[in-house]
Amino acid sequence: MEILYNITNSKVYLDSHSYVLTASEAVSTLHQRGIAKQLGASVELIASDVLDHYRTFALLERLLTVPTKLSEQMVFQIDEATKQMLIEKYYGLDDAVIRELLGRKLSSRHRKDLDEVSDRSGAPLRCCRRQFDNVRRVFRTVEEMPGNVVANIRTTFLLSEPLAKKYGAVVFIACMRFETTKRKLQYLSFNDFYHCAQAIMTNWTYSCTGPEYYDTEMDREFLLELRELRILLDKEKEHKHLICMRLKPKLLEKSYQELELNFRLYTRALVGLACNLHRGRELRSLFIDLLEKCVEPLRLGGWPKIDLAQFLCAYEQCALQMDVLREADLKSVWERYMKVISQCLLTMYHA
Numbered sequence: 001m002e003i004l005y006n007i008t009n010s011k012v013y014l015d016s017h018s019y020v021l022t023a024s025e026a027v028s029t030l031h032q033r034g035i036a037k038q039l040g041a042s043v044e045l046i047a048s049d050v051l052d053h054y055r056t057f058a059l060l061e062r063l064l065t066v067p068t069k070l071s072e073q074m075v076f077q078i079d080e081a082t083k084q085m086l087i088e089k090y091y092g093l094d095d096a097v098i099r100e101l102l103g104r105k106l107s108s109r110h111r112k113d114l115d116e117v118s119d120r121s122g123a124p125l126r127c128c129r130r131q132f133d134n135v136r137r138v139f140r141t142v143e144e145m146p147g148n149v150v151a152n153i154r155t156t157f158l159l160s161e162p163l164a165k166k167y168g169a170v171v172f173i174a175c176m177r178f179e180t181t182k183r184k185l186q187y188l189s190f191n192d193f194y195h196c197a198q199a200i201m202t203n204w205t206y207s208c209t210g211p212e213y214y215d216t217e218m219d220r221e222f223l224l225e226l227r228e229l230r231i232l233l234d235k236e237k238e239h240k241h242l243i244c245m246r247l248k249p250k251l252l253e254k255s256y257q258e259l260e261l262n263f264r265l266y267t268r269a270l271v272g273l274a275c276n277l278h279r280g281r282e283l284r285s286l287f288i289d290l291l292e293k294c295v296e297p298l299r300l301g302g303w304p305k306i307d308l309a310q311f312l313c314a315y316e317q318c319a320l321q322m323d324v325l326r327e328a329d330l331k332s333v334w335e336r337y338m339k340v341i342s343q344c345l346l347t348m349y350h351a
Helices: 023-032 035-039 043-064 067-072 080-090 095-101 115-121 125-142 149-157 161-176 190-203 220-234 236-247 253-276 280-284 286-300 305-321 323-327 331-348
Strands: 004-007 010-013
Touching (some): 035 043, 095 115, 095 125, 095 161, 095 190, 149 161, 190 331, 236 253, 253 286, 253 305, 280 286
Antiparallel strands (some): 004 010
16 A cells, blocks of 8 residues: 655655555665655654654554544544545555455455465565455455445445446455366456456346345346257257358358357357356356366367457357247347356457
8 A cells, every 4th residue: 555654745655565564664665765865854754754654554544444434533634535545545456466365265264374375466465464354344244235236335435436346346256156266267367357247247137226136146037047048059050050151251261160160069068058057056167167168169279369259249149130039038138148158258268
């Protein structure tokens, strides 16, 4: 967290990880940057000022665990912009750290084992502990709140929308217990999971509002309807024909030949995933299934990402042209499903 020092009315900022420094280390860092010379102040004066600010922050930190208290307190004369900066920096997330925390239980026992997270992420241990505590605090506060999780986080913790969305994705992944720790999935960054989680939260959770609805819960009726999409497999030849007609002028020759040769493999994987998502175990393994059943075969086929994007678009749109989905009243279900699957596959496909 950036720590602000006011010395003879000048503002000096340390870097983003300075909150892990001791007061003496902070003074040494400032001295190395020539702050004493810039301000015409002695090292002793700077050290005294730094120590005062460290003591003040120690008192403020207790309020930062409940940001609304910081906003309401009258003891410290802090302007609103500085209050917001303190909250935002204190709750800031390091993507490398959060990637390591995804899939871990947010318990006291696991807090003691953050050395590995520090080693793997390259972040200081204190930094990892702060983020672990903040994620656990946010999760425990909002997991049972009805309504929009991002709005709940913003209201309760006074965070900016971008940061609240990050916490919302972490909370959602934890609530759904998605598998994210398998070795095969380690190539995916937090940003990858963030985009996938956003797509799922937007399209597969309850769109209704009210005290009985949570957007950290999947729309169970929708998941059950997905089973009916197996009727697409009965029209596999028609579906393939429409897609090939649309894509032949657009795809690279190699990609087109791969599509013709392995269409059955791809369509059975995509439809098969849909038919099994109503089972909790299958839903939790969504990312590993997408990787093993779709991403890895596509990689073996040497698909460029731009061709994959065109295939997924054609795969969705050509199915919508077929009578089979219209007659079964499944067009909206198919669109809702493919919107997420396409986003996830394109995000996970690091060609």
